[in-house]
Amino acid sequence: MLERLIKLRRMPQPRGIRGLVDWASAIVRNAPIDQVSYGARIAKEKDNFQDCINVHDLPPIFHYWSNKHLRPRLQDCGVESIEGFFGNRLAQAYDASPNDTRRFISIGAGNCELEVALAKQLIAQGKGSFRLECMELSTQMLQRGAKLAAEAGVANNLVPLEADFNSWRPTVQYDAVVCNQSLHHVLNLEGLFGSIKHCLRQDGPFIVFDIIGRNGHRRWPEALELVREFWSELPRNYRYNRLLSRQEETFLDWDCSIEGFEGIRAQDILPLLVQEFSFEFFFAFANIVDPFIDRSFGHNFDVAAEWDNAFIDRVHARDESEILAGRIKPTHMLAVLSKAPVQATICDRHLTPNFCIRRC
Numbered sequence: 001m002l003e004r005l006i007k008l009r010r011m012p013q014p015r016g017i018r019g020l021v022d023w024a025s026a027i028v029r030n031a032p033i034d035q036v037s038y039g040a041r042i043a044k045e046k047d048n049f050q051d052c053i054n055v056h057d058l059p060p061i062f063h064y065w066s067n068k069h070l071r072p073r074l075q076d077c078g079v080e081s082i083e084g085f086f087g088n089r090l091a092q093a094y095d096a097s098p099n100d101t102r103r104f105i106s107i108g109a110g111n112c113e114l115e116v117a118l119a120k121q122l123i124a125q126g127k128g129s130f131r132l133e134c135m136e137l138s139t140q141m142l143q144r145g146a147k148l149a150a151e152a153g154v155a156n157n158l159v160p161l162e163a164d165f166n167s168w169r170p171t172v173q174y175d176a177v178v179c180n181q182s183l184h185h186v187l188n189l190e191g192l193f194g195s196i197k198h199c200l201r202q203d204g205p206f207i208v209f210d211i212i213g214r215n216g217h218r219r220w221p222e223a224l225e226l227v228r229e230f231w232s233e234l235p236r237n238y239r240y241n242r243l244l245s246r247q248e249e250t251f252l253d254w255d256c257s258i259e260g261f262e263g264i265r266a267q268d269i270l271p272l273l274v275q276e277f278s279f280e281f282f283f284a285f286a287n288i289v290d291p292f293i294d295r296s297f298g299h300n301f302d303v304a305a306e307w308d309n310a311f312i313d314r315v316h317a318r319d320e321s322e323i324l325a326g327r328i329k330p331t332h333m334l335a336v337l338s339k340a341p342v343q344a345t346i347c348d349r350h351l352t353p354n355f356c357i358r359r360c
Helices: 002-010 016-030 039-048 060-076 084-097 113-124 139-152 190-198 220-229 265-274 306-325
Strands: 100-107 130-136 156-164 176-180 206-211 279-285 332-338
Touching: 002 100, 060 190, 060 306, 084 100, 084 113, 084 139, 084 176, 084 206, 100 190, 113 130, 113 139, 113 156, 113 176, 130 139, 190 265, 220 306, 265 279, 265 332
Parallel strands: 100 130, 100 176, 130 156, 176 206
Antiparallel strands: 206 332, 279 332
């Protein structure tokens, strides 16, 4: 505690709006996590997603970027789509299982859109003898998921499980574990990874698509410098934060983990996974392009405008070159992990799990 107080005392006085935001964020980051009530964070998390019908509602400029730049890289690694990737891995786990009824679990399933799609894929392949448990903290999201499953005709295969993944203790064994954009909401990563290792069949896959950048979805200093360099080129109306309803003449690098669990320990995900599991497949991507194509600022861009597309192309090119050189690290990953050792990891170029960990 004394060390934290000394750090706060040495912090420079805030100047302007950006300085005040950075100063407040630093105070929270240096405070013990239990000083911000866990119960209050749970309440905030539930409130954030109570009425969230489309969790992954991304702006058109994101799809411009992903179709032009991300998809070709994924295809080079044998991935046609994220949904198809999950489905293929579950189908392999289905075939490898000795159980009559295969058992899968999705941790942090949200509205269960992916889970319903996966169930439909498996059934369409004649692989209908399975239970896919959908773990989620939000009652409302599970209700929406149950409705979606019923409408899709897969309700008998999807099992809602209302639980907090920070304290989950499995009592059965699973043929595969799925985490889609949920690990960056987990506070007790060590406990969750221990539970997954305990319940996952020895050769079962742990399939993950998640965010692995700095906590709170902030940029590390070396990446923030590049974001602000490009930010200075933006017209003023492109600097309006639509999620937080504020103008950001300078990119403020907001800490999204202050109140809830958004990105609460994102930077610890990859190092802990490297410690606890073996990687069969690893694909990492993107960093400085994120703020320009996400929901806060991405809707300010027009995919029909030549300047907008050219700007995103330039940001992406710089992003790629800096990541490949190791000067900045990727903030997203798609991976398949295993409890058992693997002979070799399939990955994109030299972007291995260890290469993509930021060393302090």
